[in-house]
Amino acid sequence: MEENDSGKPTCKYGGDCYRTNPQHLEGFWHPKKGKRKGENQDSDDEDASVAKKRRSDAAEPEPGISGDAETKSSENYEVEEIDDGEDKDIDSSVESQDSARPATPPNLGPREEIKWKFTMEMPEDFYDFWEFCKSVNKKNPQDALKASLGLQLVGPYDVLAGGLKRTSQSKRSSYCLHWRYYYDPPEFQTIIRGDDTTQHHLGYFRDEPNEMPVFVAANSAKKNCSFSAQGDNIFAAVKLYMDQLSKATKDKAEQNKIQSLxxxxxxxxxxxxxxxxxxxxxxKIREKKVVTKTFHGAGIVVPVDASGVGYRELPETDANLKRIFKKIADSKNEAERNTNFEPLDEIISFVQFANDECDYGEGYELGIDLFMYGSSVLHGTIRNILPLAYTLLRREEFGKILEAHLEDRRKDDLSML
Known part of the structure; x- marks a missing residue:
């Protein structure tokens, strides 16, 4: 084994280190890789090749390099098949057209079916709000708010309405994609949709997949990636929306319609x-636990012990991160993109060190920021960072939702029905 006589500290990643940052290469010693028969390149060429391949793996396979997200087909996306039953009211022809998703196990009650399809339990206010909407419109509870507020119950509510029993036209691979908007992070689940112009929608925001939501949030996906808290239950969120709509409405008849509810x-x-x-x-208690707001503004919460282990700040400001992401997304060719990737590679190196020292929040923050930036060019990098962060934080369910969403991330046509 080659000895380190350079006087520099040995890089922890040894000859397999992919980093090409000059400051890193100057500050750490790297053992040369042994050449295989027929190999003529030196170790510097190999390191550059590893870095290039890593960046290539990080980019989505697409016809051109663009800052705009592409709609991707999920017809070949593989999911685990369920052997213990199928939806009883789906005939064989429907099943064959809907083969992208596993069949729902039989004999599930509404709550169990929602948990199976969306991987998480809904809180009591979810069901209480359904009963309220039934009192307003018994025949069609999902449209109980449509005439007065322009809102419609969607997502898991489609299970209560019986709509997700027959989805023959859908080829989406996972139920968690049903009404999942472009900027919806895995922590968020849409339950109410508004207008299509701004794509305003409401949903539950969670910090842990196996716990109940921490609040109801709102986002307008056609405007930005910002999520704002609206209350800790759906009644509070709809009342706030109602009050804001009433103030913004000048027409007396429209105000009366809003106030009727x-x-x-x-x-x-x-x-x-x-x-x-x-x-x-x-x-308010949750706000004190937020370690950083991230691009979506709702903040992230990670376990941090008394000595501060659990989170460390990224070495760049949000403004600088956006500039780095923009340069990568706007690159005109692979060579330019590789160059523009170098600052992000350096940040990822810090994340790797942070993960080794149990500061899992840094990678979580970077992964969320990459996702919320919204460029499909960054999807491969997100896959390299965020699922690992979820695994380290024992939030694997969020990782599964993320993988499904990146495979089929859309700006429109969000319903499975």
Whole structure:
């Protein structure tokens, strides 16, 4: 084995180190890789080749390099088949057209079916709100808010309505993609959609996949990637939306239409014991646990011990990160992109060191920021960073949702129905 007589510290990744940053190469000693028979390149060429391949693996296979996200087909996306049953009311012809998803196990109650299809349990306010909407429109609860507020119940509510029993036209590989908007992170689950112009929608935001949501958030996907808290339950979120809509509406008839739901909603929420405050004490406590806001603004929470182990800041500001991502996304060819990738490679090196020292939050932050930036050119890099962060944080369910979403990330045509 080659000895280190350079006086420099040995790089922890040895001859397999992919980093090409001059400062790193000057500061650490790297053993040369042994040449195989027929090999004429020196170790520097090999290191450059490894770095180039890594960047190539990080980029999505697409016809050209663009900052715009591409809609990708998921017809060949493989999912685990379920052997213990099929939806009883799906005939064989429907099943053959809908073969991208595993069949739902039989004899599941509504709550169990929602958990199986969307991988997470819904809180009690989810079901209480369904009963409220049934009191407004018994025949079609999903449209109970449509005429007055322009809102429609979607996502897991389609299970309660029986809509996801027959989805023959859908080839999406996972139920978690049903009404998953372009910027929806794995932590977010859409339950109410608004207008198609701004793609305003409401949903539950969670810090842990096996725990109940921490609040209801709102996003307008056609505008930006920002998510804002609207209350800790759906009643509070809809009331806030109702109040904002009423203030913005000048027409008296439209105001009366909006206000027609005001008292019934408040009464139902009180009867069920749900707060109508837009910011509760629990939400304030959660705010204190947020280690960083990230690009989406809702913040991330990771376990941090008394000595501070669990999270360390990224070595770049949000503004600089966006500039780095933009240069990569806007690159005109592979050579230019490889050059523009170098600052991001250096940041990833810091993330690797952080992971080794149990500061898993740094990789989590970088992965979320990459996702929220929105360029499909960065999807490969996201796959290299964020699923690992979820695994290290024991949030594997979020990783599965992320993988499915990156495989079929759309800006439109979001419903499976």
């Amino acid at each position: 005001h008292k019934p909603l408040i009464d139902w929420a009180k009867k069920c014991g749900h707060s109508l405050e837009s910011k509760t004490q629990g939400m």
